[in-house]
Amino acid sequence: MTYKLEPSSDEIKQIMDLTTSRIVSFLDKIADPVEVDINQVRADAYHQAEALPEFETPFKEILDDLFDNKIPNSLQTAHPGFMAYIPGGGLFHSALAELIAKIANRYVGKDFTAPFLVQIEIDIIKWFCKLIGYSDASAGTLTSGGSIANLTAVICARTYCLGDDFSKGIVYASNYSHHSNWKAFQAAGIAAKNIRKIPVDDKFRLDVKCLKAQLQDDVNRGLTPLMIVATAGSTNTGTVDQLEEIALLSKQFSAWYHIDAAYGGFFTLVDSMKSRLKGIELADSITLDPHKGLFLPYGTGAIIVKDRKKLEQVFKHSADYIPEDNSDIDIWDFSGMSLELTRPFRGLGIWLPFKMLGADAFRNALSEKIQLANYFHTKLKENEAWKIIAEPELSITVFRYDDKKKTMQELNIINNKILNHVNAKFRVNISGTKVDGYFVLRNCILSFRTHIEQVDFLLEDLSEAMDSVVMELS
Ligand SMILES: Cc1ncc(COP(=O)(O)O)c(C=O)c1O
Known part of the structure; x- marks a missing residue:
């Protein structure tokens, strides 16, 4: 008897061989320009x-x-040239x-089903907590990303x-905080009238004076500061x-202090960056995104909390169909620290690269990104335009691009054109955003595949785009 849903060993080998050869040739050509409209x-x-497929399709055809x-x-x-939005690359x-985790399909929401695998996730969270500077009292859980x-x-x-009654609780974040925070406030039932968008200062940092005021x-109006992000x-x-400074205000006003370090948190791996992120350990909770700063494929974020008891107090629930934990060992129960019960074994996707490559591989790659960004900035400054x-x-x-003789509207058109021009070469890809009404160009170097070659391509393509757009419009 054969069961279609259970491929034979030979079929698996065949499927894997076909897949491996496609993956290898995909990765061999990863740096080629791909023209896409x-x-x-x-x-x-x-x-x-497509409608639901009722019949078989040969695997090769699908691949x-x-x-x-x-x-x-x-x-x-x-x-390697992807420097738009927030890249990661996908180790x-x-x-x-992920393939191994999904084939084994072990359950890591509770330790009694796969203790060694749960221990891997506990270790990972402890690595993250230590990296940030949290004590042993901290804990956390892996999520699908920074938003969750x-x-x-x-x-x-x-x-x-x-x-239960948070009707007077006020939350604060800057207008430069990621929009997932506004979604989170809303999803958590915080009324719009209780959400404060604090402006940024001239360095784009949450304006501490405005926050304090x-x-x-x-407080003067009888409201309760609940959370500062x-x-x-x-x-x-x-x-x-x-x-x-924000930690001091959180303390003064007894508000929960959350730091969204989805993009920046893993730079703490690099010694020279520790001072830039000083104070991160003062937060009550921190968002980290391994699918950004650890270059993982999309699908892994993390929340760490300074005091594990607080996380458990909020998320721990029991049910008749789940065995009680009578063990003396202080093992973590991830289902009691998060919104999820059944979830993928995300930890393996972090643990395996660290085990295979060692932490230095990540430290060095992040150091390289910082150096590349500084190199790009230094080179860009050489041209006053x-x-x-x-x-x-x-x-x-x-x-x-700037030209004092041009209006904001004209400059916005020029910069938009420069962006399209650069990206149309398909050697590199950057994104645009708005700052103070101006359309601006934005380069985020965070893929492990981006090296000096791509940054030089970007510099070349920018310079060429600027010449050609300015000439076209003059
Ligand atoms: C600072 C920051 N916070 C949160 C998020 C949301 O993370 P995710 O896309 O993993 O849900 C992002 C995404 O870019 C981000 O940059």
Whole structure:
């Protein structure tokens, strides 16, 4: 008897061989420019919606379609020249771990089903806590990404600090904090009237003076400061907020202090960056995103909390169908520290690369990103036509073409054209954003595949784009 859902050993080997050869040739060509008209692809994809397949399709045919059509016709997020948004690259070793984890399909929500594997996740969270400077009292959990980590923090703060009645609890974040924080406030039931968007100062940091004034005003009106969110590496400009000053205010006003370090947190691996992120350890909770700063494939974030008891107080639940934990060993129960019960074994995707490569591989790669960002910034400054909007504090540089004789509107058109021109060469990809009404260019170096060659391509392509756009419009 054969069961279609259970392939034979030979079939598995065949499938794996075919897949391996496609993966190897995909990675061999990873640095090639791939020309994609994403608007056209969008329309094509929309028209290729598929009905539920009732019959078999040969695996090779499926693979060919994936690797020849569907995968290449997309934004090249794994390309070495990808410096748009927040790249990561997608480590091979982690992808491999994901395959192993999913084949074994072990359950890591509770330790009694797979103690060694749960211990791997506990170790990982402890590595992260130590890296940040938390004590042994800390804990946390792996999430699907930074958004869910931020949501977990808001729910934890809300319930731990105010219980059921949080109608007077006020939350604070800067207008440069990631929009997942605003989503999290909303999803956690914080009323719009209780959400304070604090402006940033001239360095794009949460304006501490404004925050203090707002906190005082709220207290004077009988409201309760519930949570302050600072950002350690903003998405827009890569700016790190004044973490220590904000910690003092959180303490003074008894508010939960959360730091969204989804982008910047893992730079603490690099000794020279520790001072830039000083004060991060003062937070009650921290969001980290291994699929950013540890270069993992998408799907792994983390929330760590200074005091494990607080996390457990909010998320621990029991049920008749789940065995009680009567063990003397103080083992962590991840299902009692997060919103999820059944979830993927995300830890293996972090553990395997660290085991195979060692922590230095990550430290060195992050150091390289910082050096590349500084190199890019230094080179860009050599041409005065480029105005630096935000210097790289970590690995993001924000800049634009400037000409004092031109209006903001004209400059926005020029910079938009420069961006399109650069990206149309398909050697590198950067993104744009808005700062003070200006359309600006933004380069985020965070893929393990990005090296000096790609930064030089970017410098060349920018210079050429600027000449050609300025000439076209003059
Ligand atoms: C600072 C910051 N926080 C949170 C997030 C959201 O993380 P994710 O996309 O992993 O959900 C991002 C994403 O770019 C981010 O840059």
